[in-house]
Amino acid sequence: MRLGTVTIGQSPRSDIIPELLAAVGREVEVIECGALDDLDRREIDELAPVQGDYPLVSRLRDGSEVRLAERHIIERLKNCIRKLERQAIDLVILLCTGEFPHLTASCPVLKPDRLLVHVISGITESGTLGVIVPMPQQQEVMKPKWQRTGLDVVSAAASPYSSSEAELAEAARRLKASGATLVVLDCLGFGSQHARIVRRESGLPVLVPRTLLGRIAAELMQ
Structure with missing residues (x-):
């Protein structure tokens, strides 16, 4: 194949x-x-x-x-x-x-955008979706996509390419404090090593697109 x-x-x-x-x-x-x-x-x-x-x-x-x-x-x-x-x-x-x-x-x-929206919609019909995007300028423009899940949406920014572990950890804590119940890493640059940090800091389930x-x-x- x-x-x-x-x-x-x-x-x-x-x-x-x-x-x-x-x-x-x-x-x-x-x-x-x-x-x-x-x-x-x-x-x-x-x-x-x-x-x-x-x-x-x-x-x-x-x-x-x-x-x-x-x-x-x-x-x-x-x-x-x-x-x-x-x-x-x-x-x-x-x-x-x-x-x-x-x-x-x-x-x-x-x-990935379509798959993730439908997977999240199938996981839960209520709650708040926490989204981590690579750059602050993406937070508002990406919001309508994730609102199609039917969930409330909160977001934070940290880049898989240039942000430090501390910055990613802070983004995870910010989502938790904002009421997130599930987190999606909104970039293919994020991998399992990033997901581990977000899970550790937020205590929430994390979806990794790749x-x-x-x-x-x-x-x-x-």
Whole structure:
């Protein structure tokens, strides 16, 4: 089986793929594509969000954080999917929790934003959802997505790429103090090591997108 992954940053995503494949639990061939793969730093800097843009956060090949405007990324993501389709991919996973409703392929595409909203809706019909996003500018723009769960929503910001453990711990405590009953880490950059900190500091259950995606991919690739 051939699994294609698409990141809004640069591939390879050595921070995500090992944990994703561990959740898949079987041997698959992975072909990666990044929206920024063919760009240098100057070109990437031109894609930064300005006032009024929908802001996104990702990772470059050198491990550094990058902030992007969604409007600059959509066509590049479509190009990645077309490249993967030419390589006979069986399944595509989008490595971003942002909303990209018009991304389609000739094979199934796992979109974390939709999957997470429906999973959370299936877990509980009441309570308060705590959301950790990478940057403060995302807190308000991401809120409507999570309100579709039917839950009250509170949020805090901490980056999986540039925030310290203390900053992530503080974000977790802030969500707990705001009445959260369940936490979702709203970025594929967050992994199990981040979830452990959030669970420890909040005492709440935590959803990690990359491991959830891996488990769903395992079902589809049997």
